[in-house]
Amino acid sequence: MAFTEVLRWVHLLAMAMFVGGQLMMAAVVAPVMRGDQRMRTIARNFGMATVGAIAVAVVTGFSMASQLGRWNDPFLHAKLGLLVLVGVLIAAHMRRPGSRGLNIALLVSSVAIVAFGVGLSH
Numbered sequence: 001m002a003f004t005e006v007l008r009w010v011h012l013l014a015m016a017m018f019v020g021g022q023l024m025m026a027a028v029v030a031p032v033m034r035g036d037q038r039m040r041t042i043a044r045n046f047g048m049a050t051v052g053a054i055a056v057a058v059v060t061g062f063s064m065a066s067q068l069g070r071w072n073d074p075f076l077h078a079k080l081g082l083l084v085l086v087g088v089l090i091a092a093h094m095r096r097p098g099s100r101g102l103n104i105a106l107l108v109s110s111v112a113i114v115a116f117g118v119g120l121s122h
Contacts, residue, residue, distance in 0.1 A: 011060035017053040019110045079116035
């Protein structure tokens with residue numbers, strides 16, 4: 001397996017952790033645990049895993065963009081813009097963790113990043 005393929009798989013696993021985790025939190029964990037004191041611990045642990053997944057996705061993404069010469073691709077520019085937006089939304093979410101609007105904006109932005117990633121892969 002070529003190094004670029006390994007990078008792609010690691011990148012996809014990181015994105016699956018990030019976006020899949022958000023979907024799981026929004027659809028399963030939050031509705032069941034709402035009001036439970038353990039939710040804060042669950043959210044904190046998920047947050048740490050999310051930061052790690054984003055870091056891995058950024059490193060592998062930059063490496064793939066460089067190796068494949070994609071820095072001028074408009075899909076990549078849009079994906080990077082959304083990544084900055086997600087960073088801002090995460091910072092806001094840390095200040096207001098219970099905000100449903102921020103949670104929805106984060107999830108929608110993350111799914112949009114995946115959509116642009118699919119565009120980049122073709």
